[in-house]
Amino acid sequence: MSKKKKSKTDAPWYFNVDEYRTITDTGSSEPDFNSDVYDDINVEGIKTIKDLIDEVDQHTELQTHFQNLCSNELEEAADDLNNDGVSPERRKNAERLKKLLEQSTDDWNAWVKILGQDELQRLKDEIQNWLNEPVDWDAMESWPSDWSSQGRALSFFQRMDADVLDALGVVIVEGDHPGSSYFAAELHASFEDANAAAKKLKLPFRFREQKT
Numbered sequence: 001m002s003k004k005k006k007s008k009t010d011a012p013w014y015f016n017v018d019e020y021r022t023i024t025d026t027g028s029s030e031p032d033f034n035s036d037v038y039d040d041i042n043v044e045g046i047k048t049i050k051d052l053i054d055e056v057d058q059h060t061e062l063q064t065h066f067q068n069l070c071s072n073e074l075e076e077a078a079d080d081l082n083n084d085g086v087s088p089e090r091r092k093n094a095e096r097l098k099k100l101l102e103q104s105t106d107d108w109n110a111w112v113k114i115l116g117q118d119e120l121q122r123l124k125d126e127i128q129n130w131l132n133e134p135v136d137w138d139a140m141e142s143w144p145s146d147w148s149s150q151g152r153a154l155s156f157f158q159r160m161d162a163d164v165l166d167a168l169g170v171v172i173v174e175g176d177h178p179g180s181s182y183f184a185a186e187l188h189a190s191f192e193d194a195n196a197a198a199k200k201l202k203l204p205f206r207f208r209e210q211k212t
Helices: 049-057 060-081 088-102 107-115 117-131 137-142 149-158 162-168 191-200
Strands: 013-017 023-025 170-174 183-187 205-209
Touching: 023 149, 023 183, 049 060, 049 107, 049 117, 060 107, 060 117, 060 137, 107 117, 149 170, 149 183, 162 170, 162 191, 191 205
Parallel strands: 013 205
Antiparallel strands: 013 023, 170 183
């Protein structure tokens, strides 16, 4: 007799549910590096200056980093203009950079365009170096919503059909009162009913009480 093939639901993975019914992803942990928070940034996928600007524009914290890089380079240009010992070529580049940046209302964006395609790899390296840096917890409010275990669970269930959520007893809460920053997926059914529904729907996960 042949053995029955093992299905994905034989060993389900779990979401935790706390005392307030908030669902969290058990596979998530606190981030150590920027790459843990911004895991959707694909540096190798950046092929043009426009690609780079579009990527940086999506993340407030990365925009700030590039603005700081731009400011540092502008300070270097100013130093070059005040240094009689710099080469004519370096002085010319400094004058051009200073003039163009002073005319722009979006310094980092203009700076990147000035550097152009020839400097794309250097700019990509700047992003990668930043991704490798430790996270700045003071910037947490600007992080993507799915950086935390609560956010990842919310993102997961937001992608599900409404009828599946209803069957599981999962409710998406996007601010529990005006101005609230509480966004989460909550389990409004009992563990027994929710897990029975997940099994019936052949879903590869279950719910369990979060241990304190």
